[in-house]
Amino acid sequence: MMNQGKLKLKVIAVFLMAIMGMSCSNKQWESYPEGIVIYPSDPSENSAQVVRITPLGDEIIKVSASATQAFSPAESLTVLPDVKPVKFNVEEKEDQLVISTSKTLVIVSKVTGEVEFADENGKTILEEKTNGGKTIIPMEVDGEKGYTLQQVFESSEDEAIYGLGQHQANEINYKGKNEELFQYNTKVSVPFIVSNKNYGILWDNYSFSRYGDPRPYGQIDQLKLYDKEGNEGGLTATYIDDTKKNHVFVVRKESTIDYENLETIENFLADFSFDHAQINWEGDIEANEDGMFHFLLYYAGYTKIWIDGELMVDKWRTAWNPSVAKFPIDMKKGKKYSVKLEWIPDGGVSYIGLKVLSPRSEEDQNRISFFSEMGDQIEYVFMKGNSMDDVISRYRTVTGKAQVMPKWAMGFWQSRERYKTQEELESTLAEFRKRHIPIDNIVQDWSYWKVDDWGSHDFDEERFPDAKRMVDYVHDNNARILISVWPKFYMGTDHYNEFNEKGWMYQQAIKDSIRDWIYPGYIGSFYDAYNEGARELFWKQIDEKLYSKGFDAWWLDATEPDILSNASVEYRKQLMNPTALGSSTKYFNAFALMNAKGIYEGQRAKNPTDRVFILTRSGFAGMQRYGTTTWSGDTGTCWEDMEAQISAGINFSMSGLPYWTMDIGGFSVQKKFENARKGSAEEEEWRELNTRWYQFGAFVPLFRVHGQYPFREIYNIAPENHPAYKSMLYYNKLRYRLMPYIYSLTGAIYHEDYTMMRGLAMDFSTDKRVLNIGDQYMFGSSMMVCPIYNYKERNRDVYFPNNEGWYDLYTGKYISGGQKLNVEAPYERMPLFVREGSILPVGPVIEYTGQETDEPVDLFVYTGKDGSFKIYEDEGTNYDYEQGEFSTIKLSWNEAAGELTIGKREGAYDGMAKEQAFRVVFISKTSPVSIDKNTKDLKVVKYIGEELKISL
Incomplete structure (x- = not known):
């Protein structure tokens, strides 16, 4: 807080100096240590009277544009205050000002204030629309003055745009499309885009916004x-x-x-x-x-x-x-x-x-445009790099690192809506262990409290007689437990009163006597997460009632905030108005960010050792810095919703937030499934829908089952001899076998700002045929995932990118790239392919991530071109990796030499095994090998941390 306060005073001082400089001279611009302020001599109507350029990195440029001769001192909720500006030079060229870092040029018109970004060689990357790039129109709401804002950029014909969060209209490339940016159950709006031209824009605004056409439908x-x-x-x-x-x-x-x-x-x-x-x-x-x-x-x-x-x-x-x-x-x-x-x-x-x-004209429709209902000024951050990964790395430089999730979080999550008793939850975990179905996490969803006690965090002891014992039971059975915690409190509960007496409860729902859907209906409201003291109290209550019992992780539900489902946007604003920071119109979209901030900071202060894990239904730019995974909300049990999750998850991940999941099977159940008779066609469709969704769900960042009745445990979906059960068990075990690969990707998320769930454009940017593919994606650098999302579909078209070779994961069969093929997809298998040059570390079948085993790790080497992979390991649950306590082993395949190098181990951590056994499996065009091949007959290589070379 001290650093933020100093920064705010510094900014105000700079503005005052700039204004004084203008009044004392006729200069059109002023320089200060952090950047440049430009005063356009002839700005267009309703445009900026002053523009500020602040280089936050050699390839990161913050732009502010104000309708007055000063800037707002308000601190950004998304851009971190301690991002250090970098050195820059300024050069005047006739009617332009050129601000340059070592890798970026920012060209600003001294006449109009229009901005252009170029690389170090002067090649234009992005430029503002001429005569109309900025629009700033005064407005007032709730007695608070502000501006309606729009920023427009030009866009080339061959550009593709990704990001914007998670939306449900089955769109992947936002070029020429429109999207309204607000938070809603199943809709997560993140005002960030990344282009296949290797740049990104973070639109730093929290109000209702629109990408594309600024007009309402x-x-x-x-x-x-x-x-x-x-x-x-x-x-x-x-x-x-x-x-x-x-x-x-x-x-x-x-x-x-x-x-x-x-x-x-x-x-x-x-x-x-x-x-x-x-x-x-x-x-x-x-x-x-x-x-x-x-x-x-x-x-x-x-x-x-x-x-x-x-x-x-x-x-x-x-x-x-x-x-x-x-x-x-x-x-x-x-x-x-x-x-x-x-x-x-x-x-x-x-x-x-x-x-x-x-x-609109095709030219206007294809431009890049951000519109926001309210803000103090135009504020955005431009960032560039040599790849989309570079751009997302710049985004996380500005908005915060994403942590390495605890290893147990990358295992299987079993949930249902809901375990109604302690016995139900404990017996479910026991059944998993009895059947040897791998599992790491079980979830206690909402309504564990007494019916009229929402927000108390107290268990109904008739149904949960000893919640501490329940948690201990889960831990004793080598699993973790997540619990649902809402920002919602019934009027009259002790926790409500604690907030209310300090003025930290939103009052409109109370004034309007809004009753929720719990029979016969109870009046309550949400706390104001924008208030620092309220966030601290929210954590204090959770700490006292739940963390003290040993719960491992937090499910932050309804964080849009969903105070009243299906209310109009205007009434939703009233229900959360005012916030501690200002009008809800201005701060409409960032509730989830502030809510997660309180939990993350509270737990890390209480327990600096154990990694925070938060599951949240809504999200915003910067959420990744608070240990969050966002899930796609209460989707439906239908094939079209399953299909929509593919592009939704890809774009969410390409919005810079790497941890995403969904309710495998869909949350809300169609009546035909809810009432399906044994042996009916509806029951068989239900089983197939869950099977296909489960196959897909094993290859997203978090592997998680959840939904309404029918119950979602695989043994409740189908009997052991049914192909649905067999397939779900296979993919569960495959996920665990791939844990050395998956956890290494998790490590790369923190150490390399990596993205695990990847649109094809991220890895094959030169192949224009991938730009609009939204139903295939890369899971890490090696695996291409091709879900099946139509009932009774037993094959599908797959595009194999970039003229590279690919291998079928199940057969090892080689497929040439640069072509579309119709591939088989039997009931029990989803098409999965491995890129040639990949090295896939595959472990033994385990039943939880912490299970110790002496079995070797198999290194599947998919030959055809040079390749590499870095195995990452750390302690698995603590934050010591932030201090450098982790290890990496670089694997390298040299195609010409036919040689695999297992590099010298770099780094160490407490408890690290000094020895590791590897088996190497080579796959080639002429020697196909299945991922399911029995490798026990292969030679075991003993690795003690020193370099090894193994020839084909």
Whole structure:
């Protein structure tokens, strides 16, 4: 805090000096130790009156732009205050100012303040749009003055854009696309992008934002609407209140379809029952201009939409947790397009909406644009490198390192919603151990408290008679336990009162007597995580009630914050207003960051030794520095949601946050699965869905099963002789066999700012064919993962990138790169391929990560080109690696010499084994070897830390 305070005073002093300098002279710019302040002589309307350039690294440039002659002294929540500026030079060139580090040039117009970034040779990397790159418009909310902001950059035709967090519309490349950036269950917004041109932009703003088109989606009545009979004015809406009898409740004309939140659903017909309902909207739409219209379908229940007879969307979501689908239509002025929207609400009141963005010029649509509802000034950080990995490394330099997760966290996580008793949880772990199913972690989800005691952190002793003994039981059985902790407190509980008496509870939900969904409904609210004292109290309560019992990890749920599900964005702002830092409009998106900060800092202060582990449902830029893994929220048990998780996880990881997971199988269950009879088609689909999701889930950073009933333990999904059980057990064991590889990747996340779940563009940037592939990805440097996400699919198309060779993991068969092939995908296997030149360390089957074994580690060498891999090891649970206590062994394959080198061990840590046994397996075009090959007959090499060379 002392450093932050000094920095703030320093910044204020610099601004005052700059302003004084302007008043005493006619200079257009001022230099200070950290950077340059430029005062444009002729800025465009609603643009910046002053621009500040602060080099934070040779390839990291912070840009601030203000509508006044001064800058806000407010500290960034995402950019660390102790990032040290670097040396730079300044040169005036006619009407430009060139600020240069050793690797980056920043060219700023002294006339307009427009900014351009170039490499050390002067080659342009990114430049602001001319005459309109910056827009700063005054606004005021809750008595607080601020600005609505937009920043626009040019973008080349062959550029691809990734990042922005985790969204559910099944998009991978955001070039030319639009995304609203706000937090919501299943939606995590991170205002960071990385380009295949090897640069990134961190947009440092916390308010509701938009990437792409700055306009909000509009109602469909901006189009001409025609009913089924061809009459203008609206679509024909047919309300069926009993689908079994096909009974029509009413038919009416509707000019909008806007039932997206708790406020707008009040516009549904009174007395209409949704329990067995269906609503169809039909007619024609007509545009009043040519161009690409971008449609946004907001849906819950079973939803289909056809345009001119083409099925554009076929989706399902549970009634209480809607999602979005997007589709563009290139429309011609005056032409009618038939439309049919078929909606089955899936029981109870549900949500539906259809909106549209009218066309912009292709040039505007393809530019890079960030828009934010409120901020003090434009603030962003530009960063570049020689690769996307370099860019993400710069991002973590600015926003914080991601830790090495505890080794146990990289094992298997078993969860369900929820273990209702102590006996249920303990018996589940016992069953895993009895069946020898590998497991490291078990989860106690919500509602372990008494029904009217949310936020107390006290266990209901009728169901959990001895929570400390339960924790001890888990530990005695070589596992860890995570527990759900919400920022939510029922009014009147002791913990609520502790917050409330200090003014640290959001009050709107209390004033409005909002009741939650727990029968008969209880009034409560969330604490203000933006308040430092409130964060400290939140940890103190958790420490006293839960950490004292030995719980290992924290599940921070509903951290959007989800004070009232399905409220409008405007009402959500009211529910968390004001924050300790200012208006909720200004600080809308960063709650999860502040909430995690309190837990992380609290635990590390209490126990500096053990690594923090936090699972959180929402996230923001900088979350990685607080020991967090984010999961994708309450997704649905449907194939389309499984598919959407692939691109969602890739883009989240490419947003600089390396630890991501999901509810394997989906959280919210379709009734056809919930009520499936034994031996039914629905039961078989349920088993296959879980199997395919499980296969995929074994190859994301965190391997975790969770969801509503039916229970998610593999023995509850299928019997031992069923292919579903066999496949899930196989991938569980394979995950553990790959632990030397996986934990090494985890080490690289901290030591090399690595990214474990990788879009293909990260490793094959010169292959343009990978830029829009969102259903394949690299898991580390060696393995390409190709999930199966369609029911009864037994093959799929796979693109093999970059003219490199690939090996089938299961057979060892060689495949030439640079081609698309249709590959087999039997029920029990998901396509997995290994890049030639890879060295894959594979351990024995173990049942938990800490299990000691004398079995050798197999080194699978996939020949064909030179390659290397670094095996990383440390103690596994403590932070000693931050002080250099870890070891690495570099493995190198020389293709020409046909020789594997096991390098000299570098480094050491307490408890490190001095000896290691290796077996080497060579795979080549002419000698295919399966990952499942019995390697016991191979020669064992004894390694004592000195270099070894092994020939093919």
